[in-house]
Amino acid sequence: MTVAVELQDVRKSFVSKSSTTLALDSVHLQVQAGDVVTLIGPSGSGKSTCLRTINGLETITAGSIRIFGKSYGKAADAHILRRETAMIFQKFELFPHMNALENVALAPHLRLNMSRREALDRAEALLDRVGLKAHRMKYPRMLSGGQQQRVSIARALAVEPKILLCDEPTSALDPELVDEVLELLKSIAASGMTMIIVTHEMRFAREVSRTCHFFDAGRIVESGKTAEMLNQPQTPRLQAFLSSLKNL
Secondary structure: OOEEEEEEEEEEEEEOOOOEEEEEEEEEEEEEOOOEEEEEOOOOOOHHHHHHHHOOOOOOOEEEEEEOOEEEOOHHHHHHHHOOEEEEOOOOOOOOOOOHHHHHHHHHHHHOOOOHHHHHHHHHHHHHHOOOHHHOOOOHHHOOHHHHHHHHHHHHHOOOOOEEEEEOOOOOOOHHHHHHHHHHHHHHHHOOOEEEEEOOOHHHHHHHOOEEEEEEOOEEEEEEEHHHHHHOOOOHHHHHHHHOOOOO
């Protein structure tokens, strides 16, 4: 089986004038191609930082990251990661001065060297896939939160990533909009896409992922099959975390 992502002894420190914060502490993680993995844990536990290092949005202090066998360790190597990955953000991060079609078409035009016409055609097809073809000329301010997140999903898919990274993709949505985004992500997962998802939605984690990793204080404290971990947590810290949640 092909290993898509491998983190070996990854450490990440944030340094300020007054202090140093260790966000990731000797993280080891392996994701097989075609697998869907969820990262769970309390706020500030390191799971989003871990995701951002995989995409090269954060440099690592020590250790190494491999994407399909290609090694990354320095900021200068971040482009290696971004060739194979795309990311869906918590707060959509759409360009406000571009309509939905232009937001989705921009990356394939610049990153894949598509002609503008080819990129727009791809964008229109993807907006149709996420149910927004009729809204393709609308600007982000004219769309609901769920619609904006679906545009950002189409934008991520537009560069044909081998690995899709999702950083709490429903956390900025009103409750009634969550299901439409989760259903779309489940359909993408069912297509065979390699996905790593940071989420607080435990029901979603249970439905979509085979493997789960629980973060606490920058470390992976417990890993295993998602259903088994959520039904029978082994560590006191995961037991306490799950008992504090309502969406199991």
